[in-house]
Amino acid sequence: MTDMDMNAAAFPFKKALRCSCPKCGKGRLFKGLLSLGYLKECASCALDYKRFDAGDGPAVMIMMLLGFVVMIAAVVVEFKYEPPFWVHVALWLPTTYLATVGMLKVGKSLMAAADYTYNAGIGVLDSSQDSSSQILDE
Numbered sequence: 379m380t381d382m383d384m385n386a387a388a389f390p391f392k393k394a395l396r397c398s399c400p401k402c403g404k405g406r407l408f409k410g411l412l413s414l415g416y417l418k419e420c421a422s423c424a425l426d427y428k429r430f431d432a433g434d435g436p437a438v439m440i441m442m443l444l445g446f447v448v449m450i451a452a453v454v455v456e457f458k459y460e461p462p463f464w465v466h467v468a469l470w471l472p473t474t475y476l477a478t479v480g481m482l483k484v485g486k487s488l489m490a491a492a493d494y495t496y497n498a499g500i501g502v503l504d505s506s507q508d509s510s511s512q513i514l515d516e
């Protein structure tokens with residue numbers, strides 16, 4: 379088994395998909411159902427969530443993927459059923475909003491799980507690597 383296989387096996391995908399704490403899997407990661415802000419810490423194991431910063435990574439990926447899917451679906455509905463404009467508004471606005479929030483939560487949760495699993499962070503390098511990879515701080 380290579381190091382890459384061991385890291386893939388240890389990555390907490392289930393915890394990330396449930397949007398729960400990457401360490402214990404019991405505590406919630408987000409403040410509310412539609413909130414995209416992390417809580418301050420895990421209610422179960424007290425893992426500090428302030429270190430997690432997903433940045434714009436999940437947003438860009440989801441915007442491109444979801445924009446393409448919704449646009450294709452809207453075009454298919456338009457050509458197949460020719461509904462009035464208000465049907466498109468009533469159909470695609472809530473669908474896009476809910477899909478965006480749901481996918482952003484999972485994306486941010488995956489980033490937090492990766493951050494925790496690989497001890498990533500700004501200016502933080504893996505201490506188990508050779509010493510030549512730790513020069514970037516200086």
Ligand SMILES: [Zn+2]
Pocket residue numbers: 399400401402403404405420421422423424425
């Ligand atoms: Zn926890």
